[in-house]
Amino acid sequence: MFKAVDYVRPKSIGEAHDLFVSNTNSQILGGGTYLYLSKRTIQLLIDLQETSLKYISQKDGKIRIGAMSTLSDVEESDIFKNAFNGLVKKVVSDIWSYQLRNAATVGGTVYSRLGFSEFLTLLAVLDVDVVFHNTGVISIKDFLKMPPLRDILKEIVITENDLKVSFQVFKRTHFDFPVLSLAVARCDDEFRIAVGSRPGCALLAKDTPKLLSEGCRDLKTVCDSLIREIPFADDLRASSEYRRHVCGVLFKRALSEVL
Amino acid sequence: MKITLTVNGRKENLEVEPSTTLLEALRMLGLYSVRKGCDTASCGVCTVLMDSKPILSCCSLAVQAQGHSITTVEGLEKDKDFEEIRKNLLLEGADQCGYCGPSLLLTVYSLKKRNIKSLQEIQKYLVGNLCRCTGYHSQLRAIKEFMEVGE
Numbered sequence: 001m002f003k004a005v006d007y008v009r010p011k012s013i014g015e016a017h018d019l020f021v022s023n024t025n026s027q028i029l030g031g032g033t034y035l036y037l038s039k040r041t042i043q044l045l046i047d048l049q050e051t052s053l054k055y056i057s058q059k060d061g062k063i064r065i066g067a068m069s070t071l072s073d074v075e076e077s078d079i080f081k082n083a084f085n086g087l088v089k090k091v092v093s094d095i096w097s098y099q100l101r102n103a104a105t106v107g108g109t110v111y112s113r114l115g116f117s118e119f120l121t122l123l124a125v126l127d128v129d130v131v132f133h134n135t136g137v138i139s140i141k142d143f144l145k146m147p148p149l150r151d152i153l154k155e156i157v158i159t160e161n162d163l164k165v166s167f168q169v170f171k172r173t174h175f176d177f178p179v180l181s182l183a184v185a186r187c188d189d190e191f192r193i194a195v196g197s198r199p200g201c202a203l204l205a206k207d208t209p210k211l212l213s214e215g216c217r218d219l220k221t222v223c224d225s226l227i228r229e230i231p232f233a234d235d236l237r238a239s240s241e242y243r244r245h246v247c248g249v250l251f252k253r254a255l256s257e258v259l
Numbered sequence: 260m261k262i263t264l265t266v267n268g269r270k271e272n273l274e275v276e277p278s279t280t281l282l283e284a285l286r287m288l289g290l291y292s293v294r295k296g297c298d299t300a301s302c303g304v305c306t307v308l309m310d311s312k313p314i315l316s317c318c319s320l321a322v323q324a325q326g327h328s329i330t331t332v333e334g335l336e337k338d339k340d341f342e343e344i345r346k347n348l349l350l351e352g353a354d355q356c357g358y359c360g361p362s363l364l365l366t367v368y369s370l371k372k373r374n375i376k377s378l379q380e381i382q383k384y385l386v387g388n389l390c391r392c393t394g395y396h397s398q399l400r401a402i403k404e405f406m407e408v409g410e
């Protein structure tokens with residue numbers, strides 16, 4: 001079990017940021033739901049609940065989600081009832097349990113790049129920016145490739161558009177982390193493909209979207225390409241070989257929805 | 260550190276470590292209806308209501324709960340809805356060893372406030388409430404009646 005020596009609740013993001021960067025053994029506290037996975041001793045826990053980061057708003061084709069919004073806030077928001085045909089709401093409402101979604105935050109999920117996060121796999125193929133206090137705006141595509149940032153995630157911004165999106169997930173039971181999750185988005189001839197729970201964090205494919213954009217519609221060719229370029233590993237849920245197989249199946253299903 | 264929690268409408272002062280879980284803190288206060296099962300966010304027996312929503316007290320910190328309103332079954336004894344669901348569960352024989360009882364009661368109680376329309380939806384919201392005695396059928400009969408939903 002993790003240990004914490006001290007705890008603070010700053011009133012502003014600036015104050016939280018100063019504490020975070022001046023103390024190398026500090027950690028930002030979102031919902032705290034995954035802390036039990038850590039065995040570390042943390043000097044300072046910085047709780048963001050009083051920094052006004054709990055909101056979901058929609059303006060000029062952008063949906064802004066404050067980092068301290070919970071997964072339930074997303075699930076229950078009227079904005080997500082309609083946005084992306086309700087897909088975001090559907091994906092979030094299938095995550096783990098109702099109790100966990102009431103506490104787990106969007107910021108905690110995104111910042112930690114949780115490998116098992118279905119939400120992150122979906123976000124990876126949408127037009128999403130992650131906004132940090134100091135670093136500013138980074139596209140999710142770049143963020144997923146970057147080393148961990150010692151900065152405070154303020155919000156994520158989703159641009160609403162006409163992407164055709166398919167999300168697929170395979171779990172051993174409904175109440176479990178996924179064995180694999182996969183999302184495909186299409187806008188005319190442009191494709192994006194993300195694979196999560198590999199078991200590592202969601203990864204965007206590079207070669208396979210190009211193949212599809214060039215007009216290749218041979219399912220075997222595109223599936224083989226995706227399986228070749230995405231690295232998989234073993235964990236207690238599945239072997240890498242099994243994941244590779246599942247990836248092919250989920251990808252075919254996703255393509256049948258977007259092609 | 261010294262903290263003050265609002266539990267079942269009462270202010271409670273206690274001394275905790277920053278990493279003390281809400282589960283441990285509530286049990287320090289003698290609220291033994293809040294149970295420890297898996298301790299890894301999986302079984303739901305540690306469920307309490309925070310600002311009327313069910314959360315897992317095994318993976319929430321006591322310090323985080325300051326300024327929020329925490330409810331356990333002890334705080335709902337005189338509540339009409341609570342009494343009704345408790346009676347339904349007893350009449351259906353849904354309470355066997357009773358270990359999961361308080362957490363199930365709290366989750367179902369909180370669901371009554373939502374516009375739940377189907378049995379399938381209820382089941383979806385209850386996936387995190389495991390019953391080691393596997394009394395799910397009798398539990399669902401009782402809950403269906405309480406929520407007044409069809410199949």
Ligand code: FES
Pocket residue numbers: 294295296297298299300301302303304305306315316317318
């Ligand atoms: S003890 Fe908290 S979920 Fe099992």
Ligand code: FES
Pocket residue numbers: 353354355356357358359360389390391392393394
């Ligand atoms: S009645 Fe025994 S755990 Fe549910």
